[in-house]
Amino acid sequence: MNEASLYSKYSGLQKTDAKFVVDNYLRLVKWKSHEKILDVGSGDGDVLLEILLPGLPPDFHRLVGTDVSDDMVRHARNKCKHSKVDFVPLDIATSSIPPEFYEYFDHIFSFYCLHWVPEQRRAMKNMFDMLTPGGDMLLAFLASNPIYDIYENMAKSNKWAPYMHNVKKYISPYHHSEHPENELEDILKKEGFVSHLCRVEDRTYTFPSFQILSKSVAAVNPFIKKLPDDEVDNYIQDYVKEVRKLESITVETCNNNDNEEKVHVPYKLFVVFASKVV
Template identity: 70%
Template sequence: MDRASLYSRYNGLQKTDASFVVDNYLRLVKWRSDEVVLDVGSGDGDVLFDVLLPEIPHDFAKLVGTDVSEEMVDFARSRYKSDKIDFVALDISSASILPEFHDFFDHIFSFYCLHWVVEQRQAMKNMFDMLKPGGEILVTFLASNPIYDVYERMAKSNKWCSYMTNLKRYISPYHHSENPETELEDILKKEGFLIRVCRMEDRTYTFPSFSVMAKSAEAVNPFIKKIPENEIGNYIEDYLNEVKNLETITIETTNNDNNNNEEKIHVPYKLFVAVASKPV
């Protein structure tokens, strides 16, 4: 399965929220000439090229997109070519960063990546260390999402539990937190950041149909790669049934022009947005 190609076709949620954050928070970022920019968790490169790049000053010196997945990095490199842009493999939660990246970047962005990172302190430390003095971060990621409840339910079933191991690594560290904003603020402060914004936004994304939701789930679900090919269809069917059973998710049934029923799925969730800087 070409996960990168599938993700590039079914990443509407990620691009929608990235656009929301860029539209509402990028104005808080201060720019100079010839700056070096990092995008953490750039995935297939769509958000970087379609959402971020058109909104930043064109006189930047270098833009580096990173992802922990070599497949995503290769896909982005093959799809987007520019003398000023490159993609490299990088684990933002690694115990050490590349020496050449230390005090290297003027700005660090991250869209829909950091909820995958269990080692939040290490990730924030690495971004702090990679910033030049006076450099800034603008990051957004999931604080909570009912889809994580679906993962937890399915992981308890005898049918799928053997495939859904290490569940904690695939659920936002803040999903069950009582005070997620305070928790994130404490981490940023302890790593040395000066915080301008740290808040949660209440968001809702509407999937136009269960078929689109199924493809979107297949593109990002971390357990799919562990499931035998002939069982993936059954897994996705059970996944959608669990979605239908969640009280937090609203399903809207309407008639289309052909007099057939259509179901839209409204998923509410909480999105972190943080803007912070490294002291000069």
């Protein structure tokens, strides 16, 4: 990801889906008193502080937000004023979780993180190991999105291929799956979870203009930081051209003085609720 401040400003899609999941699925979590909670991939901290935190029982003991990016962790720490909330660096696909986190958390949440993780089984194992017996987790991440088709198409061009040679690393492991729920259910069960819900939700997000789309691309596109500075604008322009080519994406011209175009992007979102049996 690019700098945390840019991500914070142009993360409307992530916040919209986090709110959707909290509003519709947080009821599945069974709360007790003084519990410890983990948020995996908390990024700039906005979702944790603005969407997750207000839904928690007031007597929780501790809420820990993690991210693989030190920049994101620093950004989140700087804006956090809650005495029971902290942010720490953590790669959810690490080969060794911090010993102090082993069977430490009663609940784990993750919003818009796990599609960045090729090592799905390792991530699920680590979350299993960090949960207390009887603990549970609520996850939301992309199963598929046209953005991944754009990555693949641009990676085939002679112009951008040198900067996108590891494109598969940045595509959801389930993007080309015919039955993503079955694949994920199988991983959950193999790592010891009882799966109560493993659903793919059909979602659509509307960018109000191509300008906002471009800013959002710059905020999360993993290849931009590899480009020479004088090629970034050209890359984004080519990206927008690829958006216009995709039949799955609908562009709507607005009847205003600027003739702005709304961009409707359909995608599939995993919602998962699973527990660790006592």
